[in-house]
Amino acid sequence: MFARLGYDRTTIRAVAKAAGVDAGLVMHYFGTKDALFSRAAEVPAGDLPHGSAEETVEALLDSLASRLASEPVASLAVLRSMLTHGDAADRYRAAAGPQLNQITASIPADDADLRASLLSAIVHGVIIERWLLQFSGLADASPDRIIELLRPAFRALATAQTPPSTTDDPNR
Amino acid sequence: MFARLGYDRTTIRAVAKAAGVDAGLVMHYFGTKDALFSRAAEVPAGDLPHGSAEETVEALLDSLASRLASEPVASLAVLRSMLTHGDAADRYRAAAGPQLNQITASIPADDADLRASLLSAIVHGVIIERWLLQFSGLADASPDRIIELLRPAFRALATAQTPPSTTDDPNR
DNA sequence: CGGACCGGTCAACAACCGTAGAATGAACAG
DNA sequence: CTGTTCATTCTACGGTTGTTGACCGGTCCG
Numbered sequence: 001m002f003a004r005l006g007y008d009r010t011t012i013r014a015v016a017k018a019a020g021v022d023a024g025l026v027m028h029y030f031g032t033k034d035a036l037f038s039r040a041a042e043v044p045a046g047d048l049p050h051g052s053a054e055e056t057v058e059a060l061l062d063s064l065a066s067r068l069a070s071e072p073v074a075s076l077a078v079l080r081s082m083l084t085h086g087d088a089a090d091r092y093r094a095a096a097g098p099q100l101n102q103i104t105a106s107i108p109a110d111d112a113d114l115r116a117s118l119l120s121a122i123v124h125g126v127i128i129e130r131w132l133l134q135f136s137g138l139a140d141a142s143p144d145r146i147i148e149l150l151r152p153a154f155r156a157l158a159t160a161q162t163p164p165s166t167t168d169d170p171n172r
Numbered sequence: 173m174f175a176r177l178g179y180d181r182t183t184i185r186a187v188a189k190a191a192g193v194d195a196g197l198v199m200h201y202f203g204t205k206d207a208l209f210s211r212a213a214e215v216p217a218g219d220l221p222h223g224s225a226e227e228t229v230e231a232l233l234d235s236l237a238s239r240l241a242s243e244p245v246a247s248l249a250v251l252r253s254m255l256t257h258g259d260a261a262d263r264y265r266a267a268a269g270p271q272l273n274q275i276t277a278s279i280p281a282d283d284a285d286l287r288a289s290l291l292s293a294i295v296h297g298v299i300i301e302r303w304l305l306q307f308s309g310l311a312d313a314s315p316d317r318i319i320e321l322l323r324p325a326f327r328a329l330a331t332a333q334t335p336p337s338t339t340d341d342p343n344r
Numbered sequence: 345c346g347g348a349c350c351g352g353t354c355a356a357c358a359a360c361c362g363t364a365g366a367a368t369g370a371a372c373a374g
Numbered sequence: 375c376t377g378t379t380c381a382t383t384c385t386a387c388g389g390t391t392g393t394t395g396a397c398c399g400g401t402c403c404g
Binding site for chain 2: 126
């Protein structure tokens with residue numbers, strides 16, 4: 001329900017009813033709505049392995065692919081709520097932070113952190129439009145095709161290039 | 173307030189207080205909370221000109237640049253609320269739809285709609301992480317630098333390539 | 345048999361919400 | 375002076391929310 005409705009619109013009473021149970025019982029077991037959310041939004045913290053920029057790109061694409069193939073409910077709960085619920089935003093930062101650092105570390109450029117942030121923004125933008133907004137173009141596209149299209153874009157971001165006016169440099 | 177808190181957490185009473193006015197007066201002038209939101213979230217509907225894929229990419233980057241340079245409050249109100257408020261989501265689709273079609277039309281590929289959706293997802297993902305989540309890497313980066321980094325990625329998406337195993341085909 | 349636990353329900357509280365409508369008061373037209 | 379309009383406030387209604395605590399019935403241990 002958190003993934004479908006977000007934090008605010010998910011009421012304890014509705015959760016309880018969906019479980020065929022009284023609202024008080026939910027409180028009894030979880031103590032607080034926030035605690036309930038914490039439990040429901042526990043995201044497995046998949047970390048990508050250290051390696052070269054290209055390896056990192058592949059790992060990032062892999063993790064994206066798995067989250068495109070089947071609905072990543074816990075992640076969606078966080079994503080759906082992070083714009084309106086402070087705790088969810090913190091949870092998001094906590095999950096994305098380490099990953100960001102690893103990406104940053106693998107990129108050989110002085111603005112590696114910016115590049116990493118952009119990669120992260122792309123990943124989450126795509127997940128949001130596919131699962132949360134269900135945009136027609138993305139909702140029913142094959143994960144493989146999406147990954148294929150994204151790969152060159154990711155490479156362009158993870159590979160240091162783009163000093164003010166380089167026309168083309170098709171290496172490798 | 174809609175941009176900062178989202179639809180649900182923005183209360184009419186709070187809006188009224190911020191305006192130094194009674195809540196009833198807000199109702200008197202706007203009729204409904206939804207109507208108030210509609211007025212606050214009117215986004216100027218900037219459409220990009222027709223043209224080649226590369227021209228479209230530049231136009232898209234331009235529009236992104238302007239929304240990175242200064243806080244696009246109305247857009248942010250929509251973006252902040254679209255995951256939890258149905259009307260806001262509709263508003264988002266209504267604003268993004270035509271733009272998507274134009275992008276699609278300019279891309280010479282059979283999966284042009286997917287590519288266009290990805291471009292849109294990237295744009296909004298970046299805006300969300302910069303303004304709404306205020307991610308460190310993006311919140312205080314120069315718009316120009318972001319655009320520079322994104323350009324090759326956008327080109328890669330808007331330019332038809334990537335049939336299963338083509339190494340490079342620098343046409344143009 | 346008696347008591348301690350445990351899963352569970354019920355009713356209620358205090359706060360807050362969007363909204364409606366009556367009331368107030370000033371400005372202004374005739 | 376009178377009446378009308380309009381901006382504005384006040385009060386209140388009905389509903390929902392998170393949360394609490396009293397209550398109930400079983401099950402198991404001694």
